Amino acid sequence: MSNLLFPSVIIVAMLWPFGLAMRVPVRGWLSSSGRSRVWLDGWWCTAPLPALALLLPWSEPSLTLSWWLLGGVWSLDDPRRSLLALTVLLWGLAGLYARGYLASEQHRQEAGDDNAARRLQRFALFWPLCLAGNLLLIVAEDIASFYLGFSTMTFAAYALVVHAGTRDAQTGGLAYLVMAVLGEGMILAGLLWAAGSAETTMLDELREGLVEAEQGVWMAALLWLGFGVKAGVVGLHVWLPLAHPVAPTPASAVLSGVMIKAGLLGWLMTLPLGHADPGEAFVMLGRVMSVAGLAAAFGAAVYGACQSHPKAVLAYSSVSQMGMLTALVAMGLIVPEQWPALLAAVVLFACHHGLTKGTLFLGVGISEHPPRMPSWLLWALLLLPGLSLSGVLGSGLASKWGYKTVLYDADHKDLVLWLSLAAVGTTLLMARALWCQWRAARQASHDDPVALTGAMPVAWLGTLLAAASLPWWLPMGRPDWPPLGELVGLWWPAALGVVLAVSIGLMARQHLHEVIKKLPPGDLWWPLMRGYQAVAGRVARGVSRLGASVAAVVRRLQALERWLVDGLGVLARGEQWLGRHGAVLMMASALLLAIIMLVAP
Amino acid sequence: MSGAVFPIATLASSLLVAALIFLLPERAWWARTSLNLGASLIKLGLVGWMVWGLHRGLDYAVEFPVVAGVSFVLRADALGIMFAGLSSLLWLFTTLYAIGYLEDSPNRKRFFGFFSLCVASTLGISLAGNLFTFLIFYEMLTLSTYPLVVHRGTPKALAAGAVYLRYTLSGGLALLLGVVALHVIAGDIHFGEREVLADLGAEWHPLLVSIFVLMILGLGVKTALVPLHGWLPKAMVAPAPVSALLHAVAVVKAGAFGIVRLVYDVYGIELSYQLGLMHGLVAIAAVTIIYGSLRALAQQELKARLAFSTVSQVSYIVLGVGLFGPLATVAALSHLLHQGLMKVTLFFCAGNYAEELGIHRIDELDGAGWRMPLTSFAFTVGALGMIGLPPTVGFISKWYLGVGSIEAGMPWLLAVLVTSSLLNAAYFLPILHRLWFRVGPAHGYGDWPDERRLGRMETSGWLLWPTLATAAFSLLAGLLASMPFSPLEWAARVASQEYVL
Amino acid sequence: MNDLAALGDEALKLTPSLWAAVWLVLGGPLLLGLVALYWPPRRMLTVVAAYLPVMAATGWLIVTVAASGPRHASLALGELTLTWYLDGLATLLMLLTQTVLLASAVFAVGYCRAAELPSRPAAWLWPLLGGLSSGLTLIWIAADLLSLYVGLELMGLCAVALMLLPGEADALAAGMRYLLYALVGSLAWLLGVSLLLGAWGRLDLAGLAAVAEPGTVTTIAVALLSAGLLLKASIFPLHAWLAPVHGAAWIPVSAVHAALVIKASFVILLKLWLLLVPGQVVAAWGLGGLGSLAVLWGGLLAWRASGLKALVAYSTVGQLGYLMLAFPLLIGTSDAVATLAWRGTWLHLAGHALAKAAMFMAVGSLVLATGRSKLSELAGTSRRLPLPLLTFGLAAVTLMGLPPSAGFTAKWLLLQAAMQGQQWIWILVLVLGTMLTAAYLFRMFRHSFDEQAPPLTYRRLPPGMDLVPLLLALAALALGLVADLPLNFLSAQGASS
Amino acid sequence: MAMLPEAVMVALDVMLAVLLLVMALACLVDRCLWRACRNFVCFAVLMALTWWQLGSPLLAVVEAVLGAMLTGLSLFFALGIDAHHRLPRRDTLPGSPPSGLKSWLLPLAWLVMATTASLLLLVDDAGTSFSEALMVLDLPTIVGLVIIGLGLWAFTRHRHLLRRLLAFNVLGSGVFLVLAGVTGPRIEAQALILAGLIVALLGSLLGASLIRRLFLLDGRLALGSGPGGAE
Secondary structure (H helix, E strand, O other): OHHHHHHHHHHHHHHHHHHHHHHHHHHHHHOOOOOOOOOOOHHHHOOOHHHHHHHOOOOOOEEEEOOOOOOEEEEOOHHHHHHHHHHHHHHHHHHHHHHHHOHHHHHHHHOOOHHHHHHHHHHHHHHHHHHHHHHHHHHEOEHHHHHHHHHHHHHHHHHHHOOOOOHHHHHHHHHHHHHHHHHHHHHHHHHHHHHHHHOOOEHHHHHHHHHHOOOHHHHHHHHHHHHHHHHOOOOOOOHHHHHHHHOOHHHHHHHHHHHHHHHHHHHHHHOOOOOOOOOHHHHHHHHHHHHHHHHHHHHHHHHHHOOOOHHHHHHHHHHHHHHHHHHHHHHHHHOHHHHHHHHHHHHHHHHHHHHHHHHHHHHHHHHHOOEOOOHHHHHHHHHHHHHHHOOOOHHHHHHHHHHHHHHHHOOOHHHHHHHHHHHHHHHHHHHHHHHHHHHHHHHHHHHOOOOEOOHHHHHHHHHHHHHHHHHHHOOOOOOOOOOHHHHHHHHHHHHHHHHHHHHHHHHOHHHHHHHHHHOOOOOOHHHHHHHHHHHHHHHHHHHHHHHHHHHHHHHHHHHHHHHHHHHOHHHHHHHHHHHHOHHHHHHHHHHHHHHHHHHOO | OHHHHHHHHHHHHHHHHHHHHHHOOOOOHHHHHHHHHHHHHHHHHHHHHHHHHHHOOOOEEEEEEEEOOEEEEEEEOHHHHHHHHHHHHHHHHHHHHHHHHOOOOOOHHHHHHHHHHHHHHHHHHHHEOEHHHHHHHHHHHHHHHHHHHOOOOOHHHHHHHHHHHHHHHHHHHHHHHHHHHHHHHHOOOEOOOOHHHHOOOHHHHHHHHHHHHHHHHHHHHHHOOOOOOOHHHHHOOOOHHHHHHHHHOOHHHHHHHHHHHHHHHHHOHHHHHHOOHHHHHHHHHHHHHHHHHHHHHOOOEHHHHHHHHHHHHHHHHHHHHHOOOHHHHHHHHHHHHHHHHHHHHHHHHHHHHHHHHOOOEHHHOOOHHHHOHHHHHHHHHHHHHHHOOOOOHHHHHHHHHHHHHHHOOOOHHHHHHHHHHHHHHHHHHHHHHHHHHOOOHHHOOOOOOOOOOOOOOOOOHHHHHHHHHHHHHHHHHHHOOOOOOOHHHHHHHHHHHHHHO | OOHHHHOOOOOEEOOHHHHHHHHHHHHHHHHHHHHHHHOOOOOHHHHHHHHHHHHHHHHHHHHHHHHHOOEEEEEEEOOEEEEEEEOHHHHHHHHHHHHHHHHHHHHHHHHHHHOOOOHHHHHHHHHHHHHHHHHHHHHHHEOEHHHHHHHHHHHHHHHHHHHHOOOOHHHHHHHHHHHHHHHHHHHHHHHHHHHHHHHHOOOEHHHHHHHOOOOHHHHHHHHHHHHHHHHHOOOOOOOOOHHHHHHHOOHHHHHHHHHHHHHHHHHHHHHHHHHHOOOOHHHHHHHHHHHHHHHHHHHHHHHHOOEHHHHHHHHHHHHHHHHHOHHHHHOOOOHHHHHHHHHHHHHHHHHHHHHHHHHHHHHHHHHHHHOOOEHHHHOOHHHHOHHHHHHHHHHHHHHHOOOOOHHHHHHHHHHHHHHHOOOHHHHHHHHHHHHHHHHHHHHHHHHHOOOOOOOOOOOOOOHHHHHHHHHHHHHHHHHHHOOHHHHHHHHHHHHOO | OOOOOHHHHHHHHHHHHHHHHHHHHHHHHOOEHHHHHHHHHHHHHHHHHHHHHOOOHHHHHHHHHHHHHHHHHHHHHHHOOOOOOOOOOEOOOOOOOOOOOHHHHHHHHHHHHHHHHHHHHHHHHHOOOHHHHHHHOOHHHHHHHHHHHHHHHHHHHOOOHHHHHHHHHHHHHHHHHHHHHHHOOOHHHHHHHHHHHHHHHHHHHHHHHHHHHHHHHHOOOOOOOOHHHOO
């Protein structure tokens, strides 16, 4: 009986959000005019709920679907269950938050704004669809399902990014889409290459195959970069700061909280992390990865600190945090024997960052429209996740301690130092983000005194709670808490960060302003875009010149043909001549024939 | 006895219909429509029966001599029946679509007559048992499609028809020469008798290579391999169902199918590989894939973009054929079907936009998704398939092609495939963006170029349902790719036959 | 293959009933024509019914020959003995002749009515057609030069006389040129025959083949004969009389003329060469070269032609060129190549006869119905006149040599022969010819599919006028698929040699 | 006639031959159509005599009736006896190029070819040497060959239809003479000539009526597209 239970649960968990997504067009189709229709209704909010059942401790959490795509296998293990928990929680709470967040659009729909209605419909459709993809990619054990889930999530998220339809949203969407497509391309290439070499359609065999394949490290590099687009590897991160500020806040929360973790999961699922003997090349790749990760951690911190939009700051913080994660994952290649312990730390870090960052993003919306609660309480609550992310308390502290111990065991103290320094940057970013929120809130309270009630604060508080309580419920296992003596070693970066932030804030306020103007969110995107436009213009000209030259050849041929056809007039004259000289020609041909026959051998 | 009846009946079902339609008066709408639909259903049934029969190990063949040493052979083998299945399935949908599309337009009798002839030729191509028979139907296809291409009778259509003929007739001649030359060397080779050429001594090899090149030239015209593709973008002036048929199943597929037959069933993979022919095919296909995509990127008309996309996509088949290995073969054969499903969907959609809203250019599509959601959904499915995203069939093809190119030891082809995917994305995603995310006339800004209310739904049901059906097929054939009798599974069956022997 | 050489004693004689059948085929059409001179047929079915005995006799002859081998006949007129020979080839050609003639006669009934021809000349159409038929039949079965001469002249004079009927200046001028050339051609023929007779003392082909040595006299005689026949067969460059004749004659006449009359001279030429100078490879290549030029010349002129009938007429010039390729492929080649070429040639001849007749009739219907005779004036006809256009298209398939048609199968055989014989140049000719043919034939469709032309006024034609050519065109197509049967019949006769 | 001595016979033969040639020439070169036709009738009568002389009374009669009488009548019919539709009595059309000696080239070449063949034929027959054969070549053959040459020249050179018809008839007679000459008194030869005569007559009849009607319709006298048959 139980061997049927898990399959049905997992299928329902996958189909439920998908079904809810499909419900939107069906509802729209059944009655075309429904201004009072609530798209984000209660049912809609239940999208991730069936997946909660997957978090139960199943004895044999695996399902094989032989008819599915290239043959499907869905299963769960502890790390993935943890990420699943993160996903379900954050999506669920963000969905709840979205109901409140988009209430104004609902009002506009009811007031007869068709565009608002369509935006809502689109959101209602793509949100659960994106979730379905996200869930699928977590449970997928076969490549096709994984890729299906990954790309469904990626492309459905585009709709969330461009939701507002403003110019900035279009730019953000474009950046998101371009990078996503590039990433998909690299992932596809890596997957095909690796799967072709290993002759498999399963991810675990693919990991094995990578090590054995002659050019495995290149495949791994492709996969790292491909998933790296999502995970914000330095250089490929440009979409994050562009897409996050423009997306609706709940969408930003899931984008930054959950979806970029899909990139991480991609690494975990495809790279031969913790393989007994990955070979020199993979160690080299690991070094490159960790350097790239640290570069992202620092670069993003510095650049992000110069942003003025709180969501952009948070986005850079995500880049920075993911850089730290990248460096940790890279350890799986450099010191594979430490991987099992490190994996737990990585997952904890990922979940902590996901929930905390989700809280922070949702908090941005909260600070814009403060609910009815004392201001000191509100700001204290807004400060909490920031502190957690800086590693001062809560899950942040636990996860920091988690990887620190592993790295000490692995004798990589230098990395610990670097990560601690990165935490200084994180603190800086948090300070900056809160400062920006504070200023925005002050401005907003002047012109928009409407206070929020209901879903939004509840959802926000929910995420805050979930983030805070993370170490106690994570399916990966309870993390250890640092002994009190270690706290100084864990807190000094945060303290340094606060000092730095305050001193910079006080000393260089004027300069900062000018610097900020010169550093738009999206950093590399703009020069890349300019370069691309130059190249694309040239390519487009080249292509059109190609078409034109082909057409020119055709035209020349046609002219030749016309000339020939005109030349056929000669034939007509010849025909007349032949007509006049029939008898002569007959005589001549008789003569010629006779001569030929007589002369020929 | 019954073995001979089925191929003939399948062929006759459309030939007879063609004749009857020509005899019916122009205004006999009901008779013509029921004839068309009845025959296509019957044919689908017959093909289905043959599929089942082949599964049980039966043999369907008929043969009679035309002149001494040359026979007319119809034989339903696994590969042929695959193509026959595609063409009869898509014929049904395209017929339905065409009925709606040509509502109230002149010359419907001529159209449907030649339409049936065209399908008869395609079926003949699929069931042909030797090169001679193949050639017969191949040329018949050229002739029966010409009236369809010039159907509109505009100067543009007539010019396109002239170009079409120039290309295809010259190609047919090259093919004829090749077939005759093979015949002179080796006699009447039935498809599958790979040992005949393989047993020829090495002194014949240069000749065999040149014959192969000649025949590829001939087949390449219909397959629209660069630089023989010039007719295809021009031929898209034809009515949408014709374009759909031309691009999805009839003409380009006939060429691709011919290449498949030539490599697998006449020369045999081993010999082709020995002669180094496969590398040439791969090179041409790779160039065509990239070139077609680049040109598509520059097109501003929807159908033109789709046409260049076909140039690119059909070469996937050729690429698969050119790679040595069973996986690549599976890719080639399954893409034969997959591309048909996807492209027919896309052209149906283009036709729907043109008929319902008068949209021809891509920049007129803003917001059309909200005006015609189902059509646009179908278009989205097709476009995603072209990019190669799961769960559409395009992904399945791309997967097998990629894995096949690794198997054949040519990982650099992945770059071609991925570049093609990226380019596909670059020219399809903007369309999707326009459809769903831009504000346009559906939002009250501006007008559609030429809006007609064709039906109670977003457009006439005749136009809508076939579109949705093919879109559904392109989704399902991908989602359920590992089911028995799915295109992929059947392709794998054919491939295993090719490699076991 | 060369069955005339087998004119031996083993061949069976004709039984009296077979004699009757031969006479019926030979004289029946002429007799019917004479009857029709006074009582012109008004209905198509009448013609069919009246012609039935002739067709039946032809069929019976074929069956007999197929069953029991070729028949030998000699007809003594005093001291003079004429030799006739019925084999598979002759009987099949008879069938072809009668079929095409019957079709044109049936078509002619409708044509006379629809074109409102003056009754007096129209009545003369019948006996002259009958005379043509008799002449042709005589040529097919004749096995001596005298019978051939008589047949040739009967045919030729009737053909010229048919040109008189339209009574228009162009037709008369064309007829006059035709007459002069035909007569001079006959004299060349006669001179050649006289040399042969003088040298070898006999006129029967079998005997000549046996005794004639390829000396200077034979050579000169054959050269003279060939020149005359080339002129009559309108082979390039002696073809210039053909297009005006076809352009000016009545449609049924043009159809028969293009389908059969010019082919008769070709058939004689081929027979004579194979019998008398089977070793003249270079000259045979020369004839092949003439044929190639004809293919190109005819094709190019047809491409340029603006009139419908001119197009079809020049197409005939080009298509005859293909037939001439038989010479290089048959003379001095291996048996295998010769067999292929032999079959290809006859198949092409038959296919072209059927298709060209059909095409002329289709063109006639188009011209009659629209009252226009130029290609460019036919814009938009496809909507109103689908059947004649369909017929034209089907006939065009055969002429272009596209499958499935007799033209295709014939081209296949010729190509195969050329490749096997490694005579690459003819392949080029066949390819170029096909392209040219396609180029000029599709011009027709390019115009007729034009939907933006101002509508023309149309005249209704009797349905039989559409049906008859359609059947002919279909026959040409079907012949391509079932070519094995008649060709085996041909070669079975050959094998007996 | 059989009683006449050999020499007289030869003299008569030679005279007949000379007369034939003269008449043929007169018929072919005279631009006055009426005279040319009259000359042709004379020529045909002479031909009938020649047949008689060659011992073929049947042919003589046929020639007289068909050749001289009926063909002559048809020629005059074409010329127009009735006053209403008379062809111009004189041929004013220029000859086809090439003119002068060049116009003789091809006819001469033909002549050489036909003569060679005839000679060789007789050489083979009689087993004599070439020079002897030249002597053996009998008069009718020689005359026939010369007439063929003349006829060919006229046929290619003239453009007036009536004159070309005349040329054809003369040419035909020449061919018949050669035929009779090289084959001797054979029944096949007679049959061929007979057939040829009938064909020539029918051809002349057809030609005459064509000429007449062409002229009646648009005044055309030659085969050309221009007015009056000009090229």
